[in-house]
Amino acid sequence: MSDATSNPACTSGPRITPVPPGTRLVHIGPHKTGTTAIQGALFEARERLAEHGVEFPGDDRHPMHAALAVTARPSMMGDAEPDERHWLKLLDQVEATGDRTAVVSSEFFSEAGEEAIRRIIQDLGGERVHVVVTLRPLVRIMPSQWQQYVQNGLRMGYENWLHHMLRKAPYEKPNPSFWRRHRHDRLIERWTAAVGPENLTVIVVDDSDQEMILRSFESLLGLPEQVLAPVPDAANRSLTLGEIEMVRHFNVAFRGSELPEQLYSRLIRYGAVVQMKTGRTPSAGEAKVTTPQWAVEAAARIGAEIAERIGELEVRVVGDPGLLHKVPSAAGPEHEPSAPQIAPEAAAQALFGVLSAQACQSAPAAKGKPVQEVPSGELVRVLARRTRRRLKRGLRRK
Numbered sequence: 021m022s023d024a025t026s027n028p029a030c031t032s033g034p035r036i037t038p039v040p041p042g043t044r045l046v047h048i049g050p051h052k053t054g055t056t057a058i059q060g061a062l063f064e065a066r067e068r069l070a071e072h073g074v075e076f077p078g079d080d081r082h083p084m085h086a087a088l089a090v091t092a093r094p095s096m097m098g099d100a101e102p103d104e105r106h107w108l109k110l111l112d113q114v115e116a117t118g119d120r121t122a123v124v125s126s127e128f129f130s131e132a133g134e135e136a137i138r139r140i141i142q143d144l145g146g147e148r149v150h151v152v153v154t155l156r157p158l159v160r161i162m163p164s165q166w167q168q169y170v171q172n173g174l175r176m177g178y179e180n181w182l183h184h185m186l187r188k189a190p191y192e193k194p195n196p197s198f199w200r201r202h203r204h205d206r207l208i209e210r211w212t213a214a215v216g217p218e219n220l221t222v223i224v225v226d227d228s229d230q231e232m233i234l235r236s237f238e239s240l241l242g243l244p245e246q247v248l249a250p251v252p253d254a255a256n257r258s259l260t261l262g263e264i265e266m267v268r269h270f271n272v273a274f275r276g277s278e279l280p281e282q283l284y285s286r287l288i289r290y291g292a293v294v295q296m297k298t299g300r301t302p303s304a305g306e307a308k309v310t311t312p313q314w315a316v317e318a319a320a321r322i323g324a325e326i327a328e329r330i331g332e333l334e335v336r337v338v339g340d341p342g343l344l345h346k347v348p349s350a351a352g353p354e355h356e357p358s359a360p361q362i363a364p365e366a367a368a369q370a371l372f373g374v375l376s377a378q379a380c381q382s383a384p385a386a387k388g389k390p391v392q393e394v395p396s397g398e399l400v401r402v403l404a405r406r407t408r409r410r411l412k413r414g415l416r417r418k
Contacts, residue, residue: 175275260366
């Protein structure tokens with residue numbers, strides 16, 4: 021079960037006994053643990069993967085709608101509701117890989133209940149399934165996860181949200197999904213009960229080694245090194261404190277209106293937010309979201325409990341479980357949080373993103389599909405072409 025030479029429960033790096041050929045490798049996240057990085061790398065390397073007997077089935081890098089459908093989870097605010105057909109289509113694509121290894125990755129699998137977990141395992145091949153869980157320390161996850169909730173309409177400020185998640189039992193409001201995703205020991209217990217400890221691998225991501233997760237997946241899949249390469253994704257960067265506070269305050273105003281949620285999805289999440297992320301690089305002086313010391317320490321205590329329990333589950337662990345409860349050396353201030361300041365450029369990009377999202381509904385790349393299904397890179401290219409045309413028209417008028 022383990023490749024370790026010292027600790028029988030963990031390895032010191034990405035040296036892992038590969039899964040057998042024909043395995044259905046199911047990566048369940050959870051959120052904010054390097055899922056976008058591994059999905060992007062697998063999607064970009066599909067042709068090279070196939071040369072080594074590994075397939076990454078699906079139409080894009082993340083089968084989100086399929087995962088939401090099989091777990092019976094709602095879509096993000098304003099998005100189209102998931103349909104069973106998305107899951108059945110993915111199953112057909114996995115089945116078409118035959119006796120080759122297939123990789124399916126979605127962080128939304130982490131929200132599955134016991135019945136949904138059993139169905140996922142059975143539908144994807146039963147004994148052929150091997151589950152992978154990627155983990156990061158809670159203190160690293162919390163600010164990013166709060167930002168994601170804000171981009172889904174949350175109106176609560178960060179420290180107030182932390183208070184509800186860490187100090188206000190039963191810790192389920194305003195986001196009951198947080199601990200279902202991020203009480204990682206219980207997440208692993210749920211999936212281990214369905215597949216057995218010998219068919220589950222935990223990868224503790226080391227933030228000091230940006231490619232560790234890629235090398236771990238290569239080893240797990242029996243691939244040569246460097247088959248998986250980092251894929252730059254500006255659309256996945258965190259927002260600055262000023263940017264995310266602008267979105268949060270907009271949420272307050274939006275919730276007080278009677279405007280349709282579809283408008284929020286199209287114009288804010290896939291318009292203003294995407295444009296701020298891809299259209300500018302924040303300056304070094306712009307304040308970031310910081311976690312107060314009391315929350316850092318609370319998260320570390322929970323991380324220690326998680327690491328201890330995972331060690332008792334007899335699953336294979338790659339990396340250092342001690343990272344799950346390590347207190348960062350540069351923790352956020354206790355009583356003097358940074359004041360959010362909106363850079364004029366950020367405000368301009370947000371407004372441009374709103375206008376562009378509306379205009380892109382008629383763009384060739386977007387015809388016949390909602391804007392959230394148009395790759396962010398294609399949206400950026402559409403915007404760039406339109407900007408160049410406007411500049412040329414302006415020059416001709418002079």
